[in-house]
Amino acid sequence: MSSQDTPEENLPAEPPHGTDAEIAPSDALVPDPGLPPHLPRRQDIDERAAKRSERAVAGLFTLSMLATIGFIAGFVAIDVDKIIYVWPIGHISALNFTLGCTLGIALFAIGAGAVHWARTLMSDEEVVDERHPIEAPPEVRQRVIQDFRKGAGESQFGRRKLIRNTMFGALALVPLSGVVLLRDLGPLPGDKLRHTLWAKGKLLINQNTNEPMKPSDITVGSLTFAKPDGLEETAEDFQEQIAKAALMIVRLEPEDIKDKRELEWGHEGIVAFSKICTHVGCPISLYEQQTHHVLCPCHQSTFDLADGARVIFGPAGHALPQLRISVNSDGYLEALGDFTEPVGPSFWERG
Amino acid sequence: MSTNDNPKSREKAPAGQKAADWADGRVGLYNLAKSNLRKIFPDHWSFMLGEICLYSFIIIILTGVYLTLFFKPSMGEVVYHGSYVPLQGVRMSEAYESTLNISFDVRGGLLVRQIHHWAAIVFVAGMLVHMMRVFFTGAFRKPREINWTFGFLLLVMGMFDGFLGYSLPDDLLSGTGIRFMEGAVLSVPIVGTYLSFFLFGGQFPGFDVVPRFFTIHILLLPGIMLGLVVAHLILVVYHKHTQFPGPGKTNKNVVGMPLMPVYMAKAGGFFFVVFGVITLLSAIATVNPIWAYGPYRPDQVSTDAQPDWYMGFSEGLIRIMPGWEINFAGHTLVLGVFIPLIVFPLVLTAIAVYPFIESWVTGDKREHHLLDRPRNAPTRTGLGVAWISLYLILLVGGGNDLFATHFHLSINAITWVVRVSFFVLPPVAFIITKRICLGLQRRDREKVLHGRETGVIKRLPHGEFIEVHEPLPQGKVFELTAHDQPKPLEIGAEVDENGVVRKVKRTQKVRAKLSQAFYGEGSQIPKPTPQEHEEITSGHGHH
Numbered sequence A: 001m002s003s004q005d006t007p008e009e010n011l012p013a014e015p016p017h018g019t020d021a022e023i024a025p026s027d028a029l030v031p032d033p034g035l036p037p038h039l040p041r042r043q044d045i046d047e048r049a050a051k052r053s054e055r056a057v058a059g060l061f062t063l064s065m066l067a068t069i070g071f072i073a074g075f076v077a078i079d080v081d082k083i084i085y086v087w088p089i090g091h092i093s094a095l096n097f098t099l100g101c102t103l104g105i106a107l108f109a110i111g112a113g114a115v116h117w118a119r120t121l122m123s124d125e126e127v128v129d130e131r132h133p134i135e136a137p138p139e140v141r142q143r144v145i146q147d148f149r150k151g152a153g154e155s156q157f158g159r160r161k162l163i164r165n166t167m168f169g170a171l172a173l174v175p176l177s178g179v180v181l182l183r184d185l186g187p188l189p190g191d192k193l194r195h196t197l198w199a200k201g202k203l204l205i206n207q208n209t210n211e212p213m214k215p216s217d218i219t220v221g222s223l224t225f226a227k228p229d230g231l232e233e234t235a236e237d238f239q240e241q242i243a244k245a246a247l248m249i250v251r252l253e254p255e256d257i258k259d260k261r262e263l264e265w266g267h268e269g270i271v272a273f274s275k276i277c278t279h280v281g282c283p284i285s286l287y288e289q290q291t292h293h294v295l296c297p298c299h300q301s302t303f304d305l306a307d308g309a310r311v312i313f314g315p316a317g318h319a320l321p322q323l324r325i326s327v328n329s330d331g332y333l334e335a336l337g338d339f340t341e342p343v344g345p346s347f348w349e350r351g
Numbered sequence B: 001m002s003t004n005d006n007p008k009s010r011e012k013a014p015a016g017q018k019a020a021d022w023a024d025g026r027v028g029l030y031n032l033a034k035s036n037l038r039k040i041f042p043d044h045w046s047f048m049l050g051e052i053c054l055y056s057f058i059i060i061i062l063t064g065v066y067l068t069l070f071f072k073p074s075m076g077e078v079v080y081h082g083s084y085v086p087l088q089g090v091r092m093s094e095a096y097e098s099t100l101n102i103s104f105d106v107r108g109g110l111l112v113r114q115i116h117h118w119a120a121i122v123f124v125a126g127m128l129v130h131m132m133r134v135f136f137t138g139a140f141r142k143p144r145e146i147n148w149t150f151g152f153l154l155l156v157m158g159m160f161d162g163f164l165g166y167s168l169p170d171d172l173l174s175g176t177g178i179r180f181m182e183g184a185v186l187s188v189p190i191v192g193t194y195l196s197f198f199l200f201g202g203q204f205p206g207f208d209v210v211p212r213f214f215t216i217h218i219l220l221l222p223g224i225m226l227g228l229v230v231a232h233l234i235l236v237v238y239h240k241h242t243q244f245p246g247p248g249k250t251n252k253n254v255v256g257m258p259l260m261p262v263y264m265a266k267a268g269g270f271f272f273v274v275f276g277v278i279t280l281l282s283a284i285a286t287v288n289p290i291w292a293y294g295p296y297r298p299d300q301v302s303t304d305a306q307p308d309w310y311m312g313f314s315e316g317l318i319r320i321m322p323g324w325e326i327n328f329a330g331h332t333l334v335l336g337v338f339i340p341l342i343v344f345p346l347v348l349t350a351i352a353v354y355p356f357i358e359s360w361v362t363g364d365k366r367e368h369h370l371l372d373r374p375r376n377a378p379t380r381t382g383l384g385v386a387w388i389s390l391y392l393i394l395l396v397g398g399g400n401d402l403f404a405t406h407f408h409l410s411i412n413a414i415t416w417v418v419r420v421s422f423f424v425l426p427p428v429a430f431i432i433t434k435r436i437c438l439g440l441q442r443r444d445r446e447k448v449l450h451g452r453e454t455g456v457i458k459r460l461p462h463g464e465f466i467e468v469h470e471p472l473p474q475g476k477v478f479e480l481t482a483h484d485q486p487k488p489l490e491i492g493a494e495v496d497e498n499g500v501v502r503k504v505k506r507t508q509k510v511r512a513k514l515s516q517a518f519y520g521e522g523s524q525i526p527k528p529t530p531q532e533h534e535e536i537t538s539g540h541g542h543h
């Protein structure tokens, strides 16, 4: 039936005859000797062994009951914040340990009991059942196809093309409403990914001290994290803003800086880069002062801060954006504008 | 069947039977039970793998419902005042706060959280291994292709639902995973930025992603999965389970134990065993200690950021991919992220479509209820192992930093090894596996022809030592030779004896080539012919 497209001679190992529903035959070397004879177990012939199994099963079920009582007792008696030392696990919650062990035993014992029961006491004689082809016999198939034709004919579906076509049209269009309904899942991106809170004159606030910084606060070899002045943790949109504005600051010896623009955009070797990895956006956190490399802990992209933060290893696609900074009249580090390119992971409109 | 017209027997019937009569009159219980109560299930340890999936799925639902009673899927910010001292006074989302409360203030909450997470890990692992057993034994062949597909969908949804699940607590680790997801979505050409804004309800992280994930995680995906699991099981019952070949086992019968009582007790008992083991695991091994990571902040990160194991291979893909970015006409094509995003489903799909490719190549339309021993399908087994090797090498790639620190290797070296292995390892694994299978087939053939080695060494009169071989019992010979050996497809001459050119379609040619590769010379060791067997056995037991 379904093999019409296959020319006869191409059929591999063609079934000896007939229908697709043919169940694969066996061409073993010797005739099937049939199921091996059933061998009785100890428990089948020795009532004492059977009794022992019975006691084992009942013992397991009893253990389960005891464990459940233990669970309830533990729940009531143990303080939720009590910590105990259990070798070799270490310091753990006493309540979690007790509840887990008692419940675990209560459940496991039921299971072990049931399985032991089935294996030792229930009949283990194998039973043979017939299989029947899944496919319907030809008469049934014919009958159903006829019924369908009859139904389809009575509906006049095939004859009245106008009804058919407009119905398909209507059914095809109606899901559009559902798609349109999804529109308000979020606002359009606009240029939101292009801007951060940084702007001309914004002070760089040290995230540890929450104070503005003087150049002398930045020592060679340390990595300092900063946020724009005015962005407080309590702000409604803090997470959204810091996800773009997070900044890291290092001081390099000016003569170590290989990139001319990088040197210009910094202040006496103090340079500020976006902390958000350009791969898929993890915050960069590891700094190796000898090599001036920073490493993203997520997928190990490595950026050379002495050379325009270009990627020297890993899956990131482009350098970390640099923030142009300077010192204001009070001697504090300030931004000279926003980043000139989008921070974080790349996207289609980035360009 | 109904006892209504026989008041006497009705009086004597035990209460259970009365209830059954009642139900029969309303839903036709007896007709339903007629063929199912003593339904035969073949026994093999590997058939328990599907059960493990089923039970861990039930455990996940039970514990998940409990967790929803306490979890608050909200990203609204609060200051923590709960009983975990190190985080007191810290700002965090309500999602994270409520997860801390479940862990430290709700008695037993931590246990349920741990069981839920462990069960999810077991669930996905169970599905993967179950799928492997179905794959390597050829259980996916007709009539079970649909069930294979249902199973595969369950695997994909299970992985995805797991990812959504551990994203919910909004801790530093899960937030990092979500950020990863944002980066991946942004990399999609043309619509990526829009998709991301729709997903997050604006800019990352926004306030919507946790509640949205929550609904998908607890309602949408589990609902679909529940339906698929039920359909999957109905089909298992309807098709009747496959069985391994052996004496008395044919393609037309099913040999095993009846559902009631043996299988009920074993399977029911096994549910409790699985539940018990997962609970004990949760008592002694902490998984996802979110309190140690802290609340999510987009500018902070925990150093050993690792997803749950089943997402590890996507992590591997993203880590080994070179950072390609193409800029043109004001647009950026982020291949470094987008290619892994595409390859990820492709790796999964590769295994999902295999049964359909095999059935096309063989053109086999028969039903198969006897399983293949993996060695008897060397090409299939080889491809399966190749797939596993790809999966594993990507897992290694996903943990490249762990491997680097543990084995004192450079990340660079590991990354290159994984990159090369990605292309080289699967073919190598394929070739080696196929050879091993053929070796095993050869050994089976030897055994059939020359019998079993007894370990008894005999000295012949002229001094040579030989090992005494004992002919195999008939049942064993049957078992070792019962399998099909498909013949490769022949296209036949393109020009027939009369010089008429016969048109052979391109697909036919491809099909014949593949068939040669699957079943041609070098892809199977011919079973002994009856003559060969005759010669040997009629002579003497050994050479």
Ligand code: HEM
Residues within 6 Å of the ligand: B046, B047, B048, B049, B050, B051, B053, B054, B055, B057, B127, B128, B130, B131, B134, B139, B140, B144, B147, B148, B149, B150, B151, B152, B153, B154, B155, B229, B232, B236, B240, B241, B242, B243
């Ligand atoms: C929620 C996840 C799953 C559950 C609860 C589940 C459950 C089961 C159970 C209980 C069986 C019968 C016992 C056995 O053969 O192990 C079974 C059989 C089967 N499963 Fe699954 N399974 C799941 C996922 C999968 C996956 C991922 C695949 C493959 C892509 C798959 C394909 C099959 C097939 C083809 C059978 C028939 C096997 C035979 O009759 O030999 N299942 N499943």
Ligand code: FES
Residues within 6 Å of the ligand: A277, A278, A279, A280, A281, A282, A296, A297, A298, A299, A300, A301, A314, A315, A316
């Ligand atoms: S996010 Fe930094 S390397 Fe992937």
